Amino acid sequence: MSVGMETQTQPYRLGEYHSFSAAGSEFLYLVPSGSIFAVEGIAKLVIELLGSGEMPREALVAKLLELGCLREEVENTLQELTEVDALQCDLQKKEPLAVPVQEFPLQRIVLNTTNQCNLACTYCYEYSEDKIAQSAGKEKFMTREIAEASVEMLIKESAHRPNLHVTFFGGETLLNFTVMRSTVEYAKRRGEEEGKKVEFSLTTNGTLLTEEIVDFLSEHRIGVTVSMDGDKELNDRQRVFHDGKGSYDVLVPKVKQLLKRHRTNSIGARVTLTAGVSDVRRIYRHLTQDVGFQAVGFAPATASPQRLYHIGGQKMDSILDQFAELATEYRDYALQNRQHGFTNASDTLKELHTGISKAYACGAGLGMLGVGTEGNVGLCHRFVDSPIGKMGSIKEGGINKTARREFLNTHHIGARYDCHTCWARPVCAGGCYHEAYINQGNTSAANLHHCDWIRGWNDVCLKVYGEIAIRNPEFLNRFAEN
C-alpha cells in the first residue's frame, strides 16, 4: 500500500472510543458508531502508542517497526483502524452527521385513559410537587371517541409501518377499563382492515386487577407492567392509598393471580427507586422469588433535588454497585444459557449488541406520542396535558407538525452539546426529556446529574457483553430483532 507524503506527516490520533477488557480480551467500543471490536496484535500497540497523544504517521510506523512488527502488517492494521474510525488523521476527518429527522412515521401511542388514581404514591410525577401535567379541570376519563380517534391518528400517521403499538396508561389505567377494552377491540379491527398488526401493553398499579380483566389481558396478549417497589416494608413506604394505607397486601394476591393466569405475553415489574427504597438486590429477590415476576426493571424517581425521596449521589453509587452485582449474575446465567430477569441489563445489552447510536434519547416525539384524556397530544405520557412538549390535539387535527419539527430540531443529539465529548452518547443521547426538565429546567438539556452513573453502568454492561461474546456468543442471538 502506498501512502502519499502528505499522509506521512499527518498527525494520527485515536478516534472516540471506550476501551474495556473482558474474558482476557481487549475491546474497543467506538463512538459514535456504537461498534464493538476485539483488539488484537499490532492494533493494541497502536492504541498504546497513541494513548498519550497524537503522532505523525511516519513516527508511528517507525516505532512499530522498532518493536519488531512487519511493515505490511503495520500498514494493514493502520488501514483497518482508520476504516472503522478507531484511528483518525486530519486528512480523513469526517464531519459528524447531525441532520435532525424531519418526518417520522408513528409507531406507538400511549393513551392516558384517566388522570385519576386510587393510589397516592408520594413520588408520582403526575401528582407530586414536581408535576408538569395540568390535569385539574380536565376530563377525568378518556372517552371512547377520543381513544378511537387516537387509534385513527396512529394508523394515519404510521405510513408504511406494519406493526403498531398502543400502550394504556394512567393515572391508574384500570379505573377506565371499559374504554381500554373497547379500544383494544376497535384497534384490532381497524388494524386488520388496514393490514397492520396492532399490539398492546398496559401499565398498572395492579390493585384493581380482577379475574375478568386478567382473562381479557391474556386473551388479547397484552403485555403488562406492574408498578411495585418490593416487599411490604419497601413498597408501602411510597405506594399508598389516599388514606395512607399501604398497597402491598391488596396488590400481591392480584399480581400472583395475573402471573398464574396470563401466559400469552410478558409481565414485568417496574420499580421506582427513592431515598428510602434503594435496596436493589433485596427488591429483585423478592419480586422474582417470592412474587414470581420473570422480569424486573428499576429506575430512580424523577424528582428535583429538594424532595425528600430524591436519590442523591452516594445512594446512586450504591445503586450502581448493586446493578453491577445483578448484571454479573445476569452474565453467569447467560453463560449457562439461562434467562435472567434483570431487564436493565437485558435492555442495555440488547442496545450494545445492535450497536445502537441514538440521534434522540428516546422515541418520544419521534415514533411515539402520548394522548391525554381530552385528546391533547404530548411528547409522551409524562407530558400530556402540559404546556411543555405539547404536540397537538386529537380534536384539532392530530399532530402539530410544526411543534414536532421544532422539537426534533432542538432535541437532536447534535443540539445536546454537553454530550459531544461523552463516549456513552450512542446509548444515552442525553437521557429523558422529563427528567431533564425537572432537574435542569429544560427538556433539551442533557441530564448532567446522571452522566457518571450512565458511563459507569455502560462500562459494566460492556464488560458483561464482552464476556458473553467471547464465552457464549450464541446467547447473543436472543437479542436479534424480532
Added chain:
Amino acid sequence: MASLRAINRKAKQVAEIAKAERGDLWALQNGPSSNAPGKVYHPMGCTLNFTPGWEVDISGGTAGLCQPVERDLFDCYLGCGWPGHVPDHLTNAPNWTDKCASAVNDWRNVDIVFP
C-alpha cells in the same frame, strides 16, 4: 480483519462496508460477490450500468471507447436491453440502419434520428 475482530452487529456492518469499499468491482458474469469476498457485486456491461464509455470517448469520438458503438451496435440494439440508447426501430425509426449492412464498415451510413 487482521487485528480487529468485529463483535457486535454494528461492528460487523462497519467491517463489511470497509471491506467492500476496499474491494474492486466484480463483473456480473463472474457471479455473486460471495465468490469473491470483499468485492462489490456490480453489474457491468449492460444497460443497468450507464457508463458513458459506451457512447463517446473523452474527445467526443468513438476511437477511444472500450467497446465502440460501431462494433456492438447490432448486438446491443437487437440482443441486449440497450435499445433505450438507440432509435426505436419498431415504431418511429424502422429503417434507420437500412444503409448499414455491416456496422463495422458502414456505421457512417446509419441515419441520423432526432428524438
